[in-house]
Amino acid sequence: MNFRIYDPLEVKLLLRKKNSILASLRKKKLKNKFKIAILGGSSTEDIKLFLEIFLLMRDIKVDFYESDFNSYYEEAVFGEGELYSFKPDIVFIHTTLRNIKIPPIKSNNECDKLKNEILHKFETIWSHIQERLNCTIIQNNIEFPLVRSFGSSDSSHNLGKISLINEVNDYIYNYAKKHSGFYVNDIGYLSSYHGLENWHHERSWSMGKYSFNYSLLPYFSFNLFSIIESIYGLKKKVLVLDLDNTLWGGVIGDDGIHNIKIGPDDPESESFSRFQEYIKHIQGTGVVLAICSKNDMANALEGLSHPHSILKKKDFVSIKANWEHKSSNIIEIAKELNLGLDSFVFIDDNPVEREEVRNILPQISVPEIGKDINDYIKIINQCNYFDRLDWSEEDTKRTNLYSENLERADELIKFVDYQDYLESLEMKSIVKEFDNENFNRIHSLINKTNQFNLTTKRYADSEVASVINDNNKIGLYGKLIDKFGDNGLITVMAGSIDHKKSTFTIDMWCMSCRVFKRDMEFYFFNKIIDKIKLHDIKEIIGIYTPSKKNKIVESMYNKLGFIEKDSNSENQTFILKTEDYKLINTKIGENNDC
Amino acid sequence: MTANDLVEEIIRDVTNNHNEIISSETQVMSIEGWDSLAHLNIIFAIEAEFNLKIELGEIENFKKVADLLEYIEKNT
Numbered sequence: 224m225n226f227r228i229y230d231p232l233e234v235k236l237l238l239r240k241k242n243s244i245l246a247s248l249r250k251k252k253l254k255n256k257f258k259i260a261i262l263g264g265s266s267t268e269d270i271k272l273f274l275e276i277f278l279l280m281r282d283i284k285v286d287f288y289e290s291d292f293n294s295y296y297e298e299a300v301f302g303e304g305e306l307y308s309f310k311p312d313i314v315f316i317h318t319t320l321r322n323i324k325i326p327p328i329k330s331n332n333e334c335d336k337l338k339n340e341i342l343h344k345f346e347t348i349w350s351h352i353q354e355r356l357n358c359t360i361i362q363n364n365i366e367f368p369l370v371r372s373f374g375s376s377d378s379s380h381n382l383g384k385i386s387l388i389n390e391v392n393d394y395i396y397n398y399a400k401k402h403s404g405f406y407v408n409d410i411g412y413l414s415s416y417h418g419l420e421n422w423h424h425e426r427s428w429s430m431g432k433y434s435f436n437y438s439l440l441p442y443f444s445f446n447l448f449s450i451i452e453s454i455y456g457l458k459k460k461v462l463v464l465d466l467d468n469t470l471w472g473g474v475i476g477d478d479g480i481h482n483i484k485i486g487p488d489d490p491e492s493e494s495f496s497r498f499q500e501y502i503k504h505i506q507g508t509g510v511v512l513a514i515c516s517k518n519d520m521a522n523a524l525e526g527l528s529h530p531h532s533i534l535k536k537k538d539f540v541s542i543k544a545n546w547e548h549k550s551s552n553i554i555e556i557a558k559e560l561n562l563g564l565d566s567f568v569f570i571d572d573n574p575v576e577r578e579e580v581r582n583i584l585p586q587i588s589v590p591e592i593g594k595d596i597n598d599y600i601k602i603i604n605q606c607n608y609f610d611r612l613d614w615s616e617e618d619t620k621r622t623n624l625y626s627e628n629l630e631r632a633d634e635l636i637k638f639v640d641y642q643d644y645l646e647s648l649e650m651k652s653i654v655k656e657f658d659n660e661n662f663n664r665i666h667s668l669i670n671k672t673n674q675f676n677l678t679t680k681r682y683a684d685s686e687v688a689s690v691i692n693d694n695n696k697i698g699l700y701g702k703l704i705d706k707f708g709d710n711g712l713i714t715v716m717a718g719s720i721d722h723k724k725s726t727f728t729i730d731m732w733c734m735s736c737r738v739f740k741r742d743m744e745f746y747f748f749n750k751i752i753d754k755i756k757l758h759d760i761k762e763i764i765g766i767y768t769p770s771k772k773n774k775i776v777e778s779m780y781n782k783l784g785f786i787e788k789d790s791n792s793e794n795q796t797f798i799l800k801t802e803d804y805k806l807i808n809t810k811i812g813e814n815n816d817c
Numbered sequence: 818m819t820a821n822d823l824v825e826e827i828i829r830d831v832t833n834n835h836n837e838i839i840s841s842e843t844q845v846m847s848i849e850g851w852d853s854l855a856h857l858n859i860i861f862a863i864e865a866e867f868n869l870k871i872e873l874g875e876i877e878n879f880k881k882v883a884d885l886l887e888y889i890e891k892n893t
Binding site: 268 | 827830831832833853854856857858861862865873876
């Protein structure tokens with residue numbers, strides 16, 4: 224591909240060239256990753272087409288199933304069509320206002336009856352799918368109508384359409400809160416963002432049976448794509464920022480601390496403050512911040528010490544202020560944080576710097592943020608880099624976790640012997656079986672880890688839940704604490720027991736890159752062996768599935784004493800007799816409090 | 818690029834038809850890949866490129882490529 228289609232979305236290009244873009248993307252050689260079924264209450268053909276384009280751009284190949292036109296209810300509830308034999312990983316239910324018939328209502332009773340009918344219909348669909356498929360569901364909420372019956376009081380009047388839609392939406396949100404693996408595609412937001420007058424579009428309905436303006440389809444599918452990216456843990460983790468004319472107006476090295484534009488004094492300064500506030504919000508969702516600026520370090524730090532700068536030195540896990548190429552600095556940051564470049568976003572006001580980084584590091588997202596500071600937030604927001612489906616307390620602590628790692632690196636310099644260094648860290652760990660208390664963190668670790676990930680498998684919520692509930696499955700997690708701080712829950716493993724053969728197969732094993740080279744994997748495996756022995760297991764089967772990113776664990780099973788049994792182009796299989804396993808010494812002690 | 822060339826490019830892009838000979842006398846519905854959805858897409862693209870707002874009633878009158886070109890010439 225020699226053109227950009229997102230960062231931000233090139234909607235006109237996508238609408239015009241969709242067929243040739245898709246044809247060229249389909250030439251990529253990719254393994255089938257998962258299956259999506261689309262149940263439509265109106266046309267879905269090009270929703271699917273754009274979704275496929277975005278997924279292929281991200282190297283994800285998908286098999287699709289589309290229901291017959293407007294047969295979403297029949298297929299989900301009565302099993303018509305091939306939905307259930309297709310066995311999708313994700314079902315997307317594309318219902319909109321067009322599928323909710325609201326006749327003129329004369330009484331509160333009639334209104335309640337109608338509302339209950341609508342809710343009952345939805346819940347019947349969801350429960351049938353969840354019972355029979357155990358898969359992830361994405362459901363549209365309902366957008367507002369263009370026309371109101373009661374005018375302004377439509378939202379507060381019992382019989383108002385908007386009031387009814389709000390109640391149905393609340394019901395959808397509550398269902399999402401209570402059911403894991405159920406997510407809302409927020410077309411309420413999308414339709415307000417683009418304007419209801421633009422969203423509702425009779426010509427798109429009459430000519431193509433699309434329930435909203437056909438020219439907004441790329442935005443719609445991109446939103447859906449972002450949800451799917453989040454489900455599979457592919458969202459961005461690091462935001463790298465330039466300083467001059469990005470975090471403040473002016474050039475600190477030339478203008479001096481008193482003349483850079485930040486704070487409440489004039490409209491331009493206020494705009495930069497607003498941008499910093501936005502960045503602070505993004506950080507709050509668990510994204511870590513770094514700086515990459517062509518500046519002297521002293522000037523960079525002086526700028527951040529400006530009394531009106533909302534972002535301070537401590538907000539950044541890495542600050543690169545020098546005169547090297549920005550791409551080289553970003554590579555350094557990625558090494559320090561031990562994170563893949565494809566989880567990085569780089570923001571710079573200078574198009575030349577953006578182009579340099581984009582050319583050298585095509586994996587990084589470098590949005591075209593425009594020339595006006597007032598556009599930055601809007602454009603970055605439209606790129607959906609940081610969408611998050613679940614969120615745990617741990618996410619807010621992430622900046623601290625990485626800063627502590629930098630302190631640990633300083634400590635390492637003091638020691639000549641690595642084992643002495645490990646000893647000095649005073650590490651303590653706890654290993655336990657999967658529990659509901661740590662559900663979100665377990666799920667997100669499995670879906671975010673690319674490097675220490677033996678089988679590269681991703682687990683949907685329902686799969687994590689099945690490890691907890693199924694007696695033939697074992698899932699263990701490990702936490703690690705040391706003298707610099709709590710690293711939190713940093714490793715997970717799950718597998719299944721075959722009682723007849725007395726074997727245990729490790730289906731998934733991940734560890735966060737935060738704790739590489741601490742021997743945590745050996746400590747963890749010692750504990751795995753202890754647990755497995757309780758089930759009278761004679762042999763453990765380990766599988767390594769090579770990927771672009773998990774080379775670091777290619778000899779993991781050899782190190783643990785496994786013997787290679789079988790290998791093909793996709794997997795290598797290893798076997799270990801439990802009685803042959805020799806415990807490996809580490810500098811980690813047991814702690815039941817962390 | 819002339820209006821004729823641009824319209825032809827739009828038609829080829831949307832229908833993904835890069836071989837067939839398209840002239841101003843070509844019946845639009847006979848072009849391979851031109852269905853009702855492609856029709857809608859082409860109208861959208863023409864509206865965007867030529868900064869036009871084409872009325873629903875007009876759309877049904879576009880039988881030949883020449884009808885489109887004539888409409889564009891009259892309204893831009």
